[in-house]
Amino acid sequence: MTLIIWINLIYLVAAVAFIVALKGLSSPKHARNGNLLAAAAAVVAVGATFFNPEAHFSHHTTNLVLTIVAMVLGAVVAVPVARLVKMTAMPQLVAIFNGVGGGAAALISIVVFLSDAHLHSLGAPKPAVYAIVEAMLGLLIGCVSFSGSAIAFIKLQELITGRPITYPGQQVINGLVGVAILGLAVATVATDNVALMVGTAVLSLVLGIIFVLPIGGADVPVLISLLNSFTGLAVAASGFTLNNNLLIIAGTLVGASGILLTRMMSKAMGRSLSNVLFSAFGSVVTAGGGADGAAETRQVKSGTPEDIGVLLAYARKVVIIPGYGLAVAQAQHTARELADLLIERGVEVFYAIHPVAGRMPGHMNVLLAEANVPYDELKEMDEANPEMATADVALVVGANDTVNPAAKTTPGSPIYGMPIINADEAANVVFLKRSMRPGFAGIDNDLLFDDKTTLLFGDAKDTLSKLVTAVQEA
């Protein structure tokens, strides 16, 4: 057999390994091995590519050296970043790693386009229409994913406001940009003109930015999932351009699974995907929800750690409802300490996990797993809700929107229809909050003003360790 066939067989094995790896992610037991398998397959495939005759490395030493330099440079940057960034910053990190993948796919398209145009100018036949279409698809989707992920990163890092950024005629402008891109892309395919291709790339970058700006911080997890899927499709397009099965299979797998995941996530919020993407959710903030606290005229009841410690220590059943505040404060270990302490005293304790709590689906599970909270103490929303009515205390740690009863009771509210954890059904509700500021969606929460609700202000880790002390003394 010739070398190229061997290489392609290796690619096929790698593609199968990717499928098996994704399958492995369906159980906590096999997930890690699945990921390691995919990583090993990727290493072998990349190694084999050095010998791929299509890459011509044996004839181009400079290219080979530059390739190795770029790879070493990338690895030297990526490993420490991926190892050292805090768990709370994980969503941003996934966004950025996703964005660069989209950027790589777009660059591949550009180089292929330039190379084909160059060969054409030297007398080679014009590339086939479908070849240019493939390259343009990779370029367009890759650019949108790149700049969109960059903005998602900036939002999550809170370098700009997490609120939707809107302006008059936004949807019309976005639509016009979309149409302009299509027009430019078609013109590029027809003429094979480099300037038109560059124009398409620039406008696609712009589209990625203006597409993401109106999406509120609470919806960014859904967005990252969608952009992940986009990058997958861009990679598949690169596969078509380079006639490479591995890229087609891997990219399509990610594209298809990403879209499914995105839809599952929107469903968890009780909304359609188009509503998530185009409604600038959370921009209609009720008046008076100003900065830290004081603006409200309604009375809230704020308690001392000692009061709440006693309440918890003598409860029969306590449900802990974690949210992004837990992640920000890195309070997962302290939360577990409190839970363990209560369990020792014979209190029944479990964690109720809202599917979109935090900034990514499963964000809370990852954090609590880090603190070694046993699986059987974690209950998903559907499993937890029937038990809420018999709970003595619902301890809401840095969550807000996911327990806001307005989702059930106020038809006009932007979150109306979103499934929530029914904290309001518990006999007592305790909120650990940094301030009276509304949640990420920017909506007031009536539960905060309820008679059975007690608030304890402060950083979640701080207040939780105060509660640990209070329970120990109770």
Place this chain on the structure above:
Amino acid sequence: MSGNTTGILEFLTIFVLAVFVGNEVVSRVPSILHTPLMSGSNAIHGIVLVGAMIVMGTASGAAQMVLGFLAVLLATLNIVGGFTVTDRMLEMFKAKPGDAAPKKKGTDAEGGAK
């Protein structure tokens, strides 16, 4: 790099089948693993590195060289960072319901220390 019409049909076939495989494989992932799944699939599309290498290997002239170099660099960030971060996430899932407690406390790299 241009194929013929039979070629593109074969690739389209593979594409369509992969769509179904992707849907099938993911439909059974429990929501607690959604974040690692997103991160893991993010790493998998990092295999675009193979494409970037092929393109870089054949690049000629300054513009193609620079862009190809960037493509390899970005793709490497994607694939290396993606797998590393996913492994770090999944490392945390290794505790089983039974043996969760005995594991050392506070030795986690980014745990309670700060």
